[in-house]
Amino acid sequence: MRLPTFSRGVHPNDNKHYTCxxxxxxxxxxxxxxxxxxxxxxxxxxxxxxxxxxxxTGQQVGSSxxxxxxxxxxxxxGKVKEIGTFQHPAGGKVQMVLIQQTEEEDDWKLMPPLxxxxxxxxxxxNQRIKDAGIVGLGGxxxxxHVKLAPPKDKKIDTFILNGCECEPxxxxxxxxxxxxxxxxxxxxxxxxxxxxxxDGFIGIENNxxxxxxxxxxxxxxxxxxxxxxxxxxxxPQGAEKMLxxxxxxxxxxxxxxxxxxxxxxNNVGTAIAVADAVINGKSLIExxxxxxxxxINEPKNVLARIxxxxxxxLEFCGGLNEETTxxxxxxxxxxxxxxxxxxxTVKATSGIVCTAAQGQxxxxxxxxIRCGTCVSVCPMFLLPTRIARLSEMGQTAAAEELGIMNCxxxxxxSFVCPSxxxxxxxxxxxxLRVGEMKRKEKEVA
Amino acid sequence: MDIxxxxxxMASMGGLGLLFSAGLAIANKKLYVEEDARIAEVMxxxxxxxxxxxxxxxxxxxxxxxxNGKALIGGCPxxxxxxxxxxARIMGVDAETGERLIARVICRGGDYETAKKGIYxxxxxxxxxxxxxxxxxxxxxxxxxxxxxxxVCPFDAMYMNDNNLPVVIDDKxxxxxxxxxxxxxxxxEMHPESHKLFIxxxxxxxxxxSRQVCIRACVGCGLCVRAVEEGEIIMDDNxxxxxxxxxxxxxxxxxxxxxxxxxxxxxxxxxxxxAA
Numbered sequence: 186m187r188l189p190t191f192s193r194g195v196h197p198n199d200n201k202h203y204t205c206x207x208x209x210x211x212x213x214x215x216x217x218x219x220x221x222x223x224x225x226x227x228x229x230x231x232x233x234x235x236x237x238x239x240x241x242t243g244q245q246v247g248s249s250x251x252x253x254x255x256x257x258x259x260x261x262x263g264k265v266k267e268i269g270t271f272q273h274p275a276g277g278k279v280q281m282v283l284i285q286q287t288e289e290e291d292d293w294k295l296m297p298p299l300x301x302x303x304x305x306x307x308x309x310x311n312q313r314i315k316d317a318g319i320v321g322l323g324g325x326x327x328x329x330h331v332k333l334a335p336p337k338d339k340k341i342d343t344f345i346l347n348g349c350e351c352e353p354x355x356x357x358x359x360x361x362x363x364x365x366x367x368x369x370x371x372x373x374x375x376x377x378x379x380x381x382x383x384d385g386f387i388g389i390e391n392n393x394x395x396x397x398x399x400x401x402x403x404x405x406x407x408x409x410x411x412x413x414x415x416x417x418x419x420x421p422q423g424a425e426k427m428l429x430x431x432x433x434x435x436x437x438x439x440x441x442x443x444x445x446x447x448x449x450x451n452n453v454g455t456a457i458a459v460a461d462a463v464i465n466g467k468s469l470i471e472x473x474x475x476x477x478x479x480x481i482n483e484p485k486n487v488l489a490r491i492x493x494x495x496x497x498x499l500e501f502c503g504g505l506n507e508e509t510t511x512x513x514x515x516x517x518x519x520x521x522x523x524x525x526x527x528x529x530t531v532k533a534t535s536g537i538v539c540t541a542a543q544g545q546x547x548x549x550x551x552x553x554i555r556c557g558t559c560v561s562v563c564p565m566f567l568l569p570t571r572i573a574r575l576s577e578m579g580q581t582a583a584a585e586e587l588g589i590m591n592c593x594x595x596x597x598x599s600f601v602c603p604s605x606x607x608x609x610x611x612x613x614x615x616x617l618r619v620g621e622m623k624r625k626e627k628e629v630a
Numbered sequence: 631m632d633i634x635x636x637x638x639x640m641a642s643m644g645g646l647g648l649l650f651s652a653g654l655a656i657a658n659k660k661l662y663v664e665e666d667a668r669i670a671e672v673m674x675x676x677x678x679x680x681x682x683x684x685x686x687x688x689x690x691x692x693x694x695x696x697x698n699g700k701a702l703i704g705g706c707p708x709x710x711x712x713x714x715x716x717x718a719r720i721m722g723v724d725a726e727t728g729e730r731l732i733a734r735v736i737c738r739g740g741d742y743e744t745a746k747k748g749i750y751x752x753x754x755x756x757x758x759x760x761x762x763x764x765x766x767x768x769x770x771x772x773x774x775x776x777x778x779x780x781x782v783c784p785f786d787a788m789y790m791n792d793n794n795l796p797v798v799i800d801d802k803x804x805x806x807x808x809x810x811x812x813x814x815x816x817x818x819e820m821h822p823e824s825h826k827l828f829i830x831x832x833x834x835x836x837x838x839x840s841r842q843v844c845i846r847a848c849v850g851c852g853l854c855v856r857a858v859e860e861g862e863i864i865m866d867d868n869x870x871x872x873x874x875x876x877x878x879x880x881x882x883x884x885x886x887x888x889x890x891x892x893x894x895x896x897x898x899x900x901x902x903x904x905a906a
Contacts, residue, residue: 277763523761611753611758613761614758
C-alpha cells in the first residue's frame with residue numbers, strides 16, 4: 186500500500202545514518218551560559234534580574250507582558266555575570282544574560298507539579314506552558330501557549346504530533362521517540378486536553394521504523410487512543426501544512442493557519458517539554474541537539490542546556506575536523522550558517538550540522554533555463570522561478586499577486602534548481618519587501 | 631482588377647473612420663473629467679524623477695495631493711527653492727522651504743577596515759545579505775557593502791569606491807532620502823547642509839569587540855565627550871553621538887586623541903570623499 190503523503194516536494198539524501206542509532210548523551214553542565222532574551226517568534230523579553238544576582242536553575246531571567254511571547258529561564262545555578270548584547274545564532278546581536286555557574290549541582294526552582302493534570306483547569310495548564318517558556322521545538326519557536334489558545338470561533342477537532350523530522354541529518358526527534366515515549370504520550374495527552382480534542386495522530390516518516398514501532402507499542406501499552414501514522418519519506422513532510430494534508434487530507438486555505446481546518450500540530454520535543462513542565466514543574470532549560478555531518482569527529486545526539494556555546498557542544502563531540510567548511514544551526518535545507526561558534530544554543534537549535542567542502546554550491550548562479558523543475562516540486566503550488574525573478578526586479582506588487590506570501594521557505598526550489606539560482610533567498614527578500622509595501626500603503630491611507 | 635473593389639473599400643473604410651471619430655468626439659464631450667488645471671502646472675515645476683522621496687508614488691500623484699491640499703507645498707525634498715516658490719505662486723500661498731538635506735554615510739568600515747566573518751556567496755544585495763546574517767563583514771551595525779543605496783539613487787549622486795563603501799557626491803545629492811530608506815542597517819542619515827562635523831561609525835559593540843571588528847570603529851572611550859561642553863556629544867550605548875542642536879556646525883574636530891579617527895568634517899569646499 187502506498188503510504189500517505191502530500192503532493193510535490195523533494196527527496197534529498199537524508200544522511201541520518203550518522204546519528205540515528207546513537208542514544209542521547211547528557212552534556213556536562215557548562216560553566217557559563219548565555220540566555221538570549223529572544224528565542225521565539227513574538228515580542229522580546231525584558232530582563233528581570235540584575236547583575237550579580239544569584240539565579241537558580243529554572244528561574245525566569247526574562248519575561249514579557251505581550252501575549253505572543255515566551256519567558257526565558259536560567260539553565261544553570263549561578264550568578265548573573267553580565268547583561269549585554271551578544272551574537273545570536275539566528276543572526277544579529279541581541280540582548281542576553283550571561284550566567285556564571287556557582288553550584289555544580291542544580292539547585293532547581295520548580296513550579297508546583299500538577300500531577301493530577303486530568304482534573305486541572307485548562308487555563309491553569311496553558312498558563313503553566315506559558316510560564317515554562319515552551320515554544321515549538323521543531324525549529325520555528327512559535328510560543329506553544331498561543332497555539333493552544335485558538336480564537337473561540339475556530340473549532341479544533343484534531344491534534345497531530347509531528348515526528349516527521351524531514352530535514353536531512355537531524356535525528357533529535359527520532360531518538361526522543363525511541364527513548365522518551367513515556368514522556369511524549371502524557372505530554373500529547375495534556376495538549377489534547379487543553380485543546381479539548383479527541384482525535385490524536387502521530388505522524389512519523391517511514392525512515393524511522395524503530396520509532397514507529399516504539400510509539401505504537403507505547404500507545405497500546407498506555408491505553409491511549411492515538412493513531413500512529415507512517416508517512417512517506419519526502420521533504421518537507423514535517424511542515425505543518427504538508428503534514429495536515431498527508432494525515433487528514435485537509436488543505437489549509439491560502440493565507441490561513443492550521444486552525445482554519447480544525448487542526449493543531451506540535452513537535453515531539455514540545456510534547457516532552459509540556460510533560461516536564463506540567464508533571465514535574467520544570468521550565469524549558471534543555472533540549473536534544475543533533476550534532477552531525479562529515480565535519481565533526483564524533484557525531485552524537487546530546488541533551489544540552491539552553492545557552493551552552495556551540496563550541497562547547499562541538500568539543501564534547503570530538504571537535505571539528507580539518508575539512509569542515511560550514512557549520513549550520515538546524516538542518517541543511519532551512520538551517521542558518523554560523524560564523525561565531527560562541528553563539529549559544531537556543532530553544533530552536535534542533536541540530537548543529539558541520540559539513541566539509543563537497544556538495545556546497547559555491548558556483549555563480551546560471552541563467553534560468555525554464556525547465557520548470559522548481560514549479561513541479563513546490564509543495565505550496567507556487568511558481569518559484571517567476572516569483573523570484575519578480576522579486577529580483579523589484580516588482581513587489583506583481584510578486585504578491587502570484588502568492589509570494591504563501592511561500593513556506595522550505596527551500597525545495599533552490600535544492601532542485603540545475604542553474605543553482607538562489608530562488609528561496611530571492612523569495613525571502615521579496616516577502617520582506619511586500620511587508621514594507623503593506624506598511625507604506627497603510628501610512629499613506 | 632476591378633476598380634469597384636478599390637472604390638468600395640475606400641468608401642467603407644472612410645465611412646467607418648468617420649463613424650468612429652464621431653463616436654470619439656461625442657465621448658470626449660460627454661465623458662470629459664474636469665481636472666484641476668493647476669495639477670499640470672504644479673507638475674511642470676517638479677523634477678519629474680518619480681523618486682518617491684515625498685512619500686507619494688510619483689510626481690503626478692504628489693502634484694495632485696498638493697492641489698487637493700493634502701501634501702505640503704515644500705513636500706518635495708528634491709525640488710529647488712525656486713521650484714517650491716513657483717508651486718506656491720500657483721497655489722497662491724507662501725512657500726515654506728527647509729534647509730537642503732544631504733545624505734551622509736555614517737560608516738567607514740570598508741573591505742580594508744573591517745574583519746571578515748566568512749565567505750558570503752549568497753545574493754549580492756544588502757537587504758538579502760542582512761536577512762542571511764549580514765554579508766561577510768564582521769560588524770553587525772555598519773555598511774554591508776553591496777551598494778543597494780547606489781542602485782536606488784535616481785540622481786546618480788552616489789557611487790561605490792574601490793573599498794566597497796558608498797560615496798555621496800554632495801553637489802548631485804538632492805536629499806530625496808531613497809538611500810537612507812533602503813539601507814537595512816540605517817547607516818545612511820539625512821543631514822542638513824549646516825551639519826559639518828560627523829562621527830562616522832554606527833557600531834554599538836563594547837570597546838573590546840568593536841576594536842576586533844573594525845579599525846575605524848568608535849570604541850566608546852568618551853574622550854570626545856569630555857573634550858566638549860556637557861551635552862554637546864552624548865555617549866549612547868558605546869557610541870558617541872553629536873547633539874547637533876548645540877554642536878557640530880563648525881568643522882572643528884574636538885580632540886586629536888580619538889584613537890580610531892572616527893571623526894570627519896564635511897566643509898563647504900570638501901567633498902565627502904572617504905579615505906580608503
